[in-house]
Amino acid sequence: MRPADQSxxxxxxxxxxxxxxxxxxxxxxxVRWYYRPEESIGGRRQFHGSKELFLSDHYDVQSADTIEGKCTVHSFKSYTKLDAVGNDDFFCRFEYNSSTGSFNPDRVAVYVNFLLISVNNFE
Incomplete structure (x- = not known):
């Protein structure tokens, strides 16, 4: 959707x-808004993907004229199986509470140099 600030x-x-x-x-x-990590409380973390979004609890009503186009928000699992990631492909692995800054789930598995570690989200 088109932002008021075109930058x-x-x-x-x-x-x-x-x-x-x-x-x-x-x-x-x-609509139900997706947030980018930098728009959330706590901001972007090292383990967030460049195409990662959070499904929020923020609902709104907008004019249909603000729709710019269509994109696809995949689950993380289906996103990792894409043969090619396009400009309009994103993924979501968290739901975000915009008033409290909390996440569901509150931790995820992160793979670093073939090691599996568990990361608390935003601590």
Whole structure:
């Protein structure tokens, strides 16, 4: 979705519902926002992927005119199996509570030089 500040990257949301007035005009979309790591409390961490997003608890209603295009937000597992990652491919492994800054799950497995370690998210 188009940001008000054109110098910022486009916003990513999941469309939950589309509605229009009786004549089919004034189309509104009900969305659930994805956050980039740098937009979250605690910011981007070393283990976040460059195409990582967090599905938030932030819902909103926007004009359909703000829609710039379509992208795909994959699970982490399906993202790692892509043959080629396009500009419009992202992945999500966390749900983010925008008011408290908490995550679900609160830890993930991270692979570093073939070692498996568990990382607490944002501690």
């Amino acid at each position: 910022k990257p486009q916003y990513v949301s999941r469309i939950e519902r589309i509605e229009a007035d009786a004549r089919g005009g004034n189309v509104k979309v009900h």
